[in-house]
Amino acid sequence: MESQGNTAQPISADEIALYDRQIRLWGIQAQEKIQSANILLVTAKALANEVAKNLVLAGIGSLTLIDHEVVTENDLGSQFLVAEEHLGKNRAQAAAPQIHSMNPRVKLHVDTDDIHTKPPEFFANFDITIATELDFTTYTNINAACNMANRPFYAAGLHGVYGYIFADLxxxxxxxxxxxxNVPSKPQETPTRTILNITTKKENEKVIEMVTKREIYSPLILANTSPLPEEYTNRPRRRKQVTPLLSCLRALWEFQKTSGGRLPTFSRQDLENFTQSARDRHQELKLDIETLDSSFLQSFLQNLGSELSPVAAFVGGGLAQDVINVLSAREQPLQNLLLFDGEKSSAPIYPLHPFFPPEMNQSLSAVPPAANPFPLNEAPAAGPS
Structure with a gap:
């Protein structure tokens, strides 16, 4: 498979009729870009079901679904693309007919290989890679491969009432x-966002600005150890509002790095290690320790590894919409970590980047990048994806 490059193809008259409602929302040029997109979706579980549904209905050009696991009893309780008749069959193959029926115009490919066996150059074939329900090391390996190919990357997952989306564009x-x-725009809006150009047009006697912006991103391996921006930590009220889910997710990923990718169990050792790690991450983020209480830790641990359809629908819908925004180059994209807490019905977004003093930036720029620092063909030692 060759790289698609997301070169927009002209849209036909019948496609204009089919996608009329969304063309009215984001324009025909955006729809042309969406229809030229070649997307890779990793792990065909509940979250990927929702992402696939939304992207296929939006009319992307091609979707490749990769998963080497089979359908289990647990999948039947959270997924709408598989049924009892699919038990024991490959998850991606079982879901494919239902995905295809939603929009036969979308080219659908099924890959039953283990994602860990794919070489880095595999990910250069896709305009965007969306990795779901994987361990931290696998996420960072895929992220590194996408970086080398200059391809956007998303990581997302569910843990019961909790969910997350990470973006590295x-x-x-x-x-x-x-x-x-009447207020002049600042060229540098945020540490990661700059204004490149502003043009104007008139609509119904109003002057409309067309503002071209650029967002700069960080890979997951750096974002995961980056501090919160000072506007979150310097104000007591804002600091207390930061969700402890951030510390728990970081503790989970730290646990996976040292345990071969598995989730914590309810063994005494695992509970002690995870609790201490979560408290350490909370303090590293300069958050008040009382906001990470035992009830939240217990809730997070009890939800690990489970999937709930309503949470999958919310997180998957938001992820698919952000992908559509990125493909169409319209609207502000996710920057860069969204955390969903179903208990509080909240979904804060935190920009996590390793900002350094100017003198350190100069010294870092002189260091050549490592060539393929994260080999993808080495699977985790043990544990579920």
Whole structure:
């Protein structure tokens, strides 16, 4: 498979009729870009079901679904693309007919290989890779391969009432429309976002600005150890509002790094190790330790590894919409970690980046990048993906 490059193809008259409602939302040029997209979706579980449904209905060009596992009893309780008749069959193959029936115009490919066996160059074949329900090391390996190919990467997963989406778009340019303001725009809006260009047009006697912006991203391996921006930690009220889910997710990924990718069990040793790690991560983030209480830790641990359909629908819908925004180069993309807490019905987004003093940036720029530092063909020592 060769790289698609997301070169927009002209849209036909019948496709204009089929996608009329969404063309009215984001325009025909955006729809052309979406229809040229070649997407890789890893792990065909509940979250991927929702992502696939939304992307296929939006009319992407091609979707490759990869999963080497088989359908189990647990899958039947959370997924809508598989049934009892699929038990023991490959998950991706079982889901494929239902995905295809949603929009036969989308080219659908099924790959039953283990994602750990894929070489780094495999990911260069896709415009965007969406990795779901994997361990931290596998996420960072795929992220590194996508970085080397200059391809956007998403990681996402569910743990019962909790969920997360991480985005590394490397460098992404997009356009937003807004009513012209009398206040001059700052070229540097945030540490990661700059304004590249502003043009104007008139609509119904209003002057509309077309603002082209650029967002710079960090890979997961760096974002996972990055501090919260000072506006979150310098204000007591804002600091207390930071969800302890961030510390728990970091503790989970740290646990997976040292345990071969598995989830913590309820053994005394695992509980002690995870609890201490979560408290350490919480303090590293400069958060008040009382906001990470035992009830939240217990809730997080009890939800690990489970899937709930409503949470999958929310997280999967949000992820698919962000992918569509990125493909169409319209709207502000996710920057860069969304955390969903179903108990509180909240979904805060935290920009996590390793910002360094100017003198350190200069010294780092002189260090050549490592060639393929994370080999993808080595599977984790043990444990579920």
């Amino acid at each position: 490397i460098s992404h340019d997009f356009v937003i429309e807004r009513t012209k303001s």
